Structure formats: C-alpha cells, structure tokens
C-alpha cells in the first residue's frame with residue numbers, strides 16, 4: 001500500500017514534534033554552528049527546521065516530494081523546495097554545509113544513489129540521518145506489540161539496518177562515521193495516544209491489514225479505559241553522521 005502524505009499532512013503536526021532537548025542533542029552531535037547552510041531532506045511540515053531555527057541561526061532549506069506537507073512548512077515561513085530524493089537532487093555541487101534527513105531514509109528506494117547525491121551537494125560538511133535501528137524497533141512497548149502484532153516486522157522491513165547505512169555512507173565516500181541514540185519522546189498510552197493511533201500518526205499503521213488495525217484499536221481502547229494511570233512508551237531514534 002502506498003503511504004499518502006497529502007492525507008497525513010492534515011494531522012501530522014498534531015502528533016509529531018521535536019523537543020528542545022532532542023534539538024540540542026542534534027546540534028551537539030552534528031557540531032552545528034551559526035551561519036551554516038543546511039538542507040532538511042524530507043522536511044515534511046518543517047517541524048525539525050522550525051525547531052532548529054528557534055535554537056540556532058542557520059540558513060536552512062527544506063526539500064520534500066509532498067506538496068501538502070510542504071504547504072504546512074511554507075506556512076511556518078520556511079524556505080522549501082519540492083524535490084523527489086529518489087531522483088537527482090536539484091542543487092549544485094558543494095551547496096550545503098550539512099544535510100539532515102529525519103525519518104525519511106526508510107522511504108527511499110535507491111539509498112546508494114541518494115548518499116552519492118548528498119556527497120555531491122555537500123561542501124566539506126556532514127550528512128546526518130535520524131532513523132530507528134532494528135534494535136530500537138524491537139523495543140516497542142509490549143502492549144502495542146500485543147495489540148498490533150505485525151508492526152515490528154513491517155517496520156523492520158522498511159527501516160534499513162544501521163550496518164546498511166554505515167556501509168552506504170562509506171561507499172559514497174563519507175568518513176568518521178558515528179552514531180548516537182536519541183530518546184525522541186516518552187509517550188503516555190492514554191486516550192490521546194489512542195486518537196494518534198486511530199489517525200495513523202506513524203505511517204506503518206497504513207501498512208497493517210484493515211482487520212488487524214481495527215482489532216488493535218478496539219483492544220487499545222479497552223486497555224486505555226481500564227488503566228486510570230497512563231503507562232508510557234518510549235520512542236527511540238538513532239542519529240548517524242558521516243563527514244565528507
């Protein structure tokens with residue numbers, strides 16, 4: 001099934017955001033400095049760009065293939081361009097100091113070609129991807145794992161292993177590759193979470209069968225109603241960086 005970001009764009013910002021501490025961790029990890037030129041690849045609604053700009057004075061441009069996601073980013077006064085990262089990127093050689101792609105690499109069909117394109121458009125800076133490792137995907141909260149049993153395997157099929165990314169970074173010419181774990185958020189499994197899942201706040205929910213999704217929602221609803229005190233699930237990410 002194709003994931004439709006025009007539809008997702010309507011509620012994306014209600015459910016997905018970056019906290020200040022995540023942004024500061026990214027700034028430290030990427031050694032991001034004021035004045036540098038950044039490409040936010042697969043910028044979506046521009047959440048990451050907007051938060052970065054609140055913390056550091058950089059020149060940032062977002063690229064995404066979804067017009068509807070970009071419309072939301074434009075409304076935040078961000079510079080954006082429509083571009084499909086599965087094709088050559090519409091930028092000259094040596095255009096950026098840093099390229100950041102957050103939760104986009106799992107959507108890319110030809111990852112090797114994208115890495116080579118990122119290498120080409122970078123000056124002597126860094127490429128950074130934020131993603132989830134298979135180990136992190138496996139750490140899904142037992143309750144969600146029980147209610148949506150196919151979720152983990154579906155995500156593991158979509159998300160590249162960190163070792164694959166390491167290999168691709170190296171093959172494209174990047175050096176000094178490093179990783180760091182990021183706790184993206186602590187999410188209470190409550191009524192609000194139920195609404196997020198109902199609205200498929202993570203695109204993998206679009207890939208579940210209709211019956212598994214419906215059954216899972218019913219089970220989650222019953223669970224949330226029964227539990228007066230919310231329990232929390234963590235959502236981890238991995239940052240991976242290579243230098244040109």
Ligand SMILES: C[S@@+](CC[C@H](N)C(=O)[O-])C[C@H]1O[C@@H](n2cnc3c(N)ncnc32)[C@H](O)[C@@H]1O
Pocket residue numbers: 005016041042043044045046047048063064065066069083084085086101102103104107108
């Ligand atoms: C999960 S969202 C992440 C958005 C944003 N980076 C964030 O962290 O909030 C994935 C984004 O990747 C974009 N995307 C998927 N495939 C793409 C491609 N081939 N070229 C450019 N953007 C793509 C989608 O349109 C969507 O906006």
